[in-house]
Amino acid sequence: MSGVDQQTATSASTATFVTALVFNAAVFGIEIGLFTILRPYFKQIYERRTLVPVEKDRVKPFEAGFLTWPIALFKTDYRDVQQVNGPDAYLFVRFLRMMIRVLLPIWFISWIVLMPVTAVNNSSANNTGLDRFIFGNVSQDHQARYSAHVILAYLFTFWIYWNIKREMKHFTTVRQLHLINPAHSGSVQANTILVTGIPARQLSEPALRQLYSHLPGGVKKVWLNRDLKDLPSIYDRRLAACGKLESAETSLLSTAAKLRRKELKKADGAGDASPSADTERNLVLAERLVPRDKRPSHRLPVGFMPFSLPFIGETVDTIDWCRQEIAAATDLLTKGRQTLAEQGLSLPDDVNGDGKVDKSDHAKQTYPPLNSAFITFNQQIAAHLAVNALTHHEPYCMADRYLEVSPPDVIWGNLGLNPYEKRIRVAISYSATAALIIFWSIPVAFVGIISNIEGLCVRESWLAWLCKLPSAVIGIIQGILPPVLLAVLMMLLPIVLRLLGRFEGIPTRTGLELSLMTRYFIFQVVHSFLIVTLSSGIFAALPSLLSNPSSIPGLLAQYLPQASTFFLTYILLQGLSGVAGGFLSAVALILYYVKLFLLGSTPRSVYNIKYAQTTVAWGTLFPSITLLVVITFAYSIISPVINGLACFTFFLFYLLYKYLFLYQYTQPPSADTGGLFFPKAIQHVFVGMYIQQLCLCALFFLVTNPNGKRGALPEGVLMIVLIVLTAGFHAVINSSFGPLTKALPLSHAHKTFRHPAPSLDLRDVDGGFSSNRKETAEEVIEEGPSPTNKPRASSSESGAEHVPHNDYDDAFFARGPDGTEDYGFAQPAACRPQRIVWIPNDSLNLGREEVQTNKESGVKATTQDATMDEHGKVDVTGPPVDLAKVL
Numbered sequence: 001m002s003g004v005d006q007q008t009a010t011s012a013s014t015a016t017f018v019t020a021l022v023f024n025a026a027v028f029g030i031e032i033g034l035f036t037i038l039r040p041y042f043k044q045i046y047e048r049r050t051l052v053p054v055e056k057d058r059v060k061p062f063e064a065g066f067l068t069w070p071i072a073l074f075k076t077d078y079r080d081v082q083q084v085n086g087p088d089a090y091l092f093v094r095f096l097r098m099m100i101r102v103l104l105p106i107w108f109i110s111w112i113v114l115m116p117v118t119a120v121n122n123s124s125a126n127n128t129g130l131d132r133f134i135f136g137n138v139s140q141d142h143q144a145r146y147s148a149h150v151i152l153a154y155l156f157t158f159w160i161y162w163n164i165k166r167e168m169k170h171f172t173t174v175r176q177l178h179l180i181n182p183a184h185s186g187s188v189q190a191n192t193i194l195v196t197g198i199p200a201r202q203l204s205e206p207a208l209r210q211l212y213s214h215l216p217g218g219v220k221k222v223w224l225n226r227d228l229k230d231l232p233s234i235y236d237r238r239l240a241a242c243g244k245l246e247s248a249e250t251s252l253l254s255t256a257a258k259l260r261r262k263e264l265k266k267a268d269g270a271g272d273a274s275p276s277a278d279t280e281r282n283l284v285l286a287e288r289l290v291p292r293d294k295r296p297s298h299r300l301p302v303g304f305m306p307f308s309l310p311f312i313g314e315t316v317d318t319i320d321w322c323r324q325e326i327a328a329a330t331d332l333l334t335k336g337r338q339t340l341a342e343q344g345l346s347l348p349d350d351v352n353g354d355g356k357v358d359k360s361d362h363a364k365q366t367y368p369p370l371n372s373a374f375i376t377f378n379q380q381i382a383a384h385l386a387v388n389a390l391t392h393h394e395p396y397c398m399a400d401r402y403l404e405v406s407p408p409d410v411i412w413g414n415l416g417l418n419p420y421e422k423r424i425r426v427a428i429s430y431s432a433t434a435a436l437i438i439f440w441s442i443p444v445a446f447v448g449i450i451s452n453i454e455g456l457c458v459r460e461s462w463l464a465w466l467c468k469l470p471s472a473v474i475g476i477i478q479g480i481l482p483p484v485l486l487a488v489l490m491m492l493l494p495i496v497l498r499l500l501g502r503f504e505g506i507p508t509r510t511g512l513e514l515s516l517m518t519r520y521f522i523f524q525v526v527h528s529f530l531i532v533t534l535s536s537g538i539f540a541a542l543p544s545l546l547s548n549p550s551s552i553p554g555l556l557a558q559y560l561p562q563a564s565t566f567f568l569t570y571i572l573l574q575g576l577s578g579v580a581g582g583f584l585s586a587v588a589l590i591l592y593y594v595k596l597f598l599l600g601s602t603p604r605s606v607y608n609i610k611y612a613q614t615t616v617a618w619g620t621l622f623p624s625i626t627l628l629v630v631i632t633f634a635y636s637i638i639s640p641v642i643n644g645l646a647c648f649t650f651f652l653f654y655l656l657y658k659y660l661f662l663y664q665y666t667q668p669p670s671a672d673t674g675g676l677f678f679p680k681a682i683q684h685v686f687v688g689m690y691i692q693q694l695c696l697c698a699l700f701f702l703v704t705n706p707n708g709k710r711g712a713l714p715e716g717v718l719m720i721v722l723i724v725l726t727a728g729f730h731a732v733i734n735s736s737f738g739p740l741t742k743a744l745p746l747s748h749a750h751k752t753f754r755h756p757a758p759s760l761d762l763r764d765v766d767g768g769f770s771s772n773r774k775e776t777a778e779e780v781i782e783e784g785p786s787p788t789n790k791p792r793a794s795s796s797e798s799g800a801e802h803v804p805h806n807d808y809d810d811a812f813f814a815r816g817p818d819g820t821e822d823y824g825f826a827q828p829a830a831c832r833p834q835r836i837v838w839i840p841n842d843s844l845n846l847g848r849e850e851v852q853t854n855k856e857s858g859v860k861a862t863t864q865d866a867t868m869d870e871h872g873k874v875d876v877t878g879p880p881v882d883l884a885k886v887l
Contacts, residue, residue: 014130019475020569024576031580036067038589044610045589047663049084052611053865053878059084062663073655081661087178087675088618089661091171092625095681096654099629102163103647106156110640117148134564135638135699143705146712149637150719153696156636157722160689161729164682168733172740175675179744185380185753188824189670191220193383194402194410194507196372197419199394203369215386217379217754223825225370225415226343231336232412235829238329242835245322245859246602248296249839252319253846254601254872259289260844261870295319323857330834330858339366340830370416372507374405374825380752384744396420403742405508406670407825414507422505429504433519436496437526443489444527447482479569486528486570493523494620510673516619517680524627525687529634533563564639567631571642574628575649582656600874603838603866607876613666618677625653626684633688634695679741686730693723836882837861840868840875 039046043061050061064072078097082090119132131137138145184190195208202208205222212219298321299313343365377383383403391398396419417425466474494516501515592609600606632646661667700716710716744752823831837854841847841863854861865878 015471016475016479016565017130017568017572019472020479020572023476023480024572028576028580031577031584031586034586035580035583036069038584039069040066042589045585045592048611048614049663049666053876057666059663062659070655073659076658076662078654078658081658082174085661085665085667086669086672087174088672088677089616089665089667091174091675091678092618092622093654093658093661094167094170095678096625096650096657098163098167099650100647100654102160103632103643103650105159106636107643107647109155110152110636110643113148113152114637114640117145130565130568130639130641133639133641143703143712146700146703146715149696150700150715153637153693153719154722157689157693157726160633160685164685164733168679168682168737171675171678172737175741176744176748178674179380180748180751182753184669185751187669188376189404189406190753191378191380191383192374192376192405192825193386194372194374194405194415195391195398196400196402196415196417196507197396197398197422198371198373199392199397200371202392202398203371203373208373208375211391212375212377212382212386215377215379215382215389216749217377217382219375220378221374221376221824223374223376225372225374225412225827226340226367226830227370227416228336228340228367228827228829231333231340231367231829232827234329234332234336235832238326238333239835241322241325241329242837243604244298244318245326245837245854246604246839248318248322249837249847249850249854249861250602250868250874251296252290253840253842253850253868255294256289256846257842257844257868257870257872263289292317323854323859326834327858333829336367337830343367371418372415376825379749379754381744381746381749388743396423402508402511404674405825407823408668408670409508409510410825411502411507411509411512412827414502414505417505425504429500432500433497433522437523440489440493440523440527441531444486444531447485447489447532450477450482450485478565480573482532482566483570483573486532490524490528490624494520494617497523498619510671510676513617513619514673514676514680516617517622517677520620521623521626521684521687524623525630525691528627529567529630529691532566533634564635564642567635568639568642568645571628571631571645571649575645575652579649579652579656582660603840603874603876604880606874607880610876611879613668614664615667615671616665622677622681623684626681626688629685630688630691633685633692636692637696638699676742679737682733686726689726690723693719693726697723834860836880838866838880839863840866842868843870 035046043051047062049057049059052058062069062072078093079090081093115133118134118137135149178184179190198208202211203224205224208222209219296318297315298318299315300321301313375383375386377386387401387403391401399419400422466477469477497516497519498512501512501519504515506512506515595609596606600609628646628649632642635642697716697719700712700719701710703712704710837859839847839850839861847863847866847868851861851863862881864881866874866876868874
């Protein structure tokens with residue numbers, strides 16, 4: 001490459017960065033300005049946690065001035081995040097804070113030392129602009145300056161060591177305090193484990209009780225998971241019918257209100273302003289106001305089709321059909337649950353009565369047990385001991401055990417996998433992941449080529465027209481387009497990776513996120529960093545490589561650092577446009593009102609749009625942050641300009657997520673891992689350190705002096721020593737803190753909650769029944785729970801009707817101390833009652849009459865906290881009744 005051509009490419013790199021900086025700074029300013037203006041007026045979007053109808057979930061409003069909110073947010077204590085959203089959210093914000101502390105001295109020292117070392121009196125490299133500050137700018141006449149790079153590499157590495165140890169100590173403290181917190185320690189989640197791969201001889205309540213009786217406190221409950229056959233599909237069918245009925249009832253009331261308003265206007269025009277003197281019930285008025293042909297209707301699917309088609313199929317009245325569908329599904333569930341209850345009350349799965357339990361006994365049952373069970377202990381420490389103990393003497397039997405399991409977190413379809421089948425699935429899953437990594441490199445490599453297109457436009461004649469474009473246009477192509485394309489590609493990955501994790505047989509959603517975090521991070525490092533780096537550097541050097549192949553080592557040492565231009569623009573994109581977009585939430589703001597206008601037709605949909613919990617997917621959020629860590633560490637010595645940008649970016653992310661977790665996002669306790677994502681993020685930090693040190697080692701060994709010999713051999717050897725030190729420190733951290741990551745130590749056992757001595761209880765196993773009781777199913781069902789344990793609620797003035805459970809729901813749940821219903825670890829299809837149909841009440845009180853009609857049809861319904869105005873607009877003042885009742 002001639003000096004002029006090289007100068008052109010270098011100038012283009014600088015123009016790329018400047019263009020990206022100007023563009024992203026402009027976007028940042030505009031979006032932050034809009035957020036400042038809109039925040040006080042759209043609290044439903046920007047401070048939704050301050051408006052939730054449930055008082056215990058509400059937080060104090062963000063007290064800040066119109067223009068002083070950044071200062072107020074900075075002064076807000078980040079530790080409040082743990083009180084509001086739990087350890088996972090707190091430790092994520094803490095990780096961002098740690099990176100600010102790590103990068104702040106690195107930023108100042110690297111700019112003070114490395115930038116002059118690489119830029120001053122190195123004109124022989126013919127570099128200008130940003131390329132003056134990269135590793136490859138050190139000329140052959142000043143190779144002694146590489147000692148500065150080695151010294152700072154050691155200094156920065158030891159500083160990172162100290163921070164990692166400090167944060168891991170803090171993590172173990174936070175996690176252990178969370179585990180022994182009385183509110184958590186006394187929960188079922190903290191005292192229950194999931195065991196899979198249970199052999200047939202242990203697959204009964206007495207056998208599992210006996211097996212775990214050696215642990216402190218013994219077993220409180222055993223929940224055997226059963227193959228419910230068609231019950232889940234029937235349950236889903238009833239749930240869908242309830243949703244359809246809610247929509248149809250609301251449509252009927254809206255139509256009635258509009259027709260009634262027209263009727264009153266006609267009456268006013270005729271000189272009669274008084275309503276009709278009809279003494280019939282309002283329900284009859286509704287029937288009269290809404291003729292049969294204007295009532296909600298739909299077409300039934302034809303044949304085996306799961307959905308209906310326009311103009312094909314029988315047309316039915318939606319309300320009548322839904323009532324019949326709910327009644328039919330409830331009847332089927334009642335029969336199935338009765339069989340399940342009788343089966344649970346029988347002696348321990350011994351169908352033949354020969355005193356032995358084998359697979360043939362299980363096969364003869366209507367709902368045979370799966371090879372997994374939830375086991376709740378009387379002491380929290382027993383659950384931790386059970387997970388970490390060697391349970392069975394045969395290979396793979398009861399080998400997969402899971403701690404801190406909550407019912408909403410369970411993936412019910414993955415509870416019956418054979419342990420050998422599961423391991424085959426794991427092999428297939430990771431093989432598919434590896435194949436995906438390989439083939440995904442093609443589009444990602446193309447993105448890398450775009451990021452350094454000026455290198456090709458100089459060499460290839462058919463791309464020469466790109467070199468004639470203004471530097472600003474080239475800057476847009478190289479600095480803005482590649483990061484956007486890369487972001488779109490990475491959006492598609494989590495969908496595929498989650499499917500692979502579910503196929504693998506992971507039984508919990510949090511486990512799925514933990515697995516996704518590892519897989520997605522590997523993808524990010526390989527495709528968003530390594531391939532982009534290699535493709536950018538190689539294509540930048542390609543013209544010279546083709547003309548002089550013998551110069552490959554020196555050219556790679558010179559051009560590979562120039563790939564940092566892409567990552568500088570990527571950091572800018574994330575830190576400016578990404579953070580500002582997170583504050584503004586323009587898509588969420590627009591979708592909120594679009595959904596409210598188009599989809600807010602029922603009380604439940606209005607509640608979900610206004611108040612539904614907004615959560616984050618840790619499996620993708622954490623890797624997107626740790627990728628920035630890897631990029632920053634990899635180029636912190638090679639291109640120190642990145643250190644200041646990265647420090648500023650992490651500071652902005654810190655402010656963003658502190659705000660989001662305090663005032664917008666809600667992480668349910670059932671999905672909280674107690675901070676298990678944090679130690680995985682620390683492992684990602686080590687990856688960044690390894691990549692940094694390997695890159696420096698390779699670059700040092702590639703450096704040649706004017707005599708053609710290795711010019712930085714001592715520095716390369718010292719980097720090998722540093723890699724060995726990092727590997728040793730990594731091993732020490734894993735060995736010292738690894739055992740403390742999940743398990744609760746015995747030294748804290750005396751601080752944990754202990755359940756009272758176990759007492760006989762009907763609702764004990766198999767979705768609610770203890771198999772060591774002698775009562776028959778008929779006796780339990782006839783007797784039912786006592787009124788003192790399950791008080792009945794009468795109808796309120798709002799029309800709420802808490803219909804008694806009449807489909808064997810009583811046998812499968814207990815009432816918690818706060819009056820909510822706790823179904824334990826019974827599969828929803830085996831225990832949950834019909835979802836209460838939530839319809840609004842209107843000024844004509846037609847909603848109450850619809851509740852009464854539904855009740856007479858055997859459908860539970862309510863108008864509690866839901867209203868409809870005369871224009872048919874629905875609003876709510878509280879959560880759905882079923883959501884408030886069920887844990």
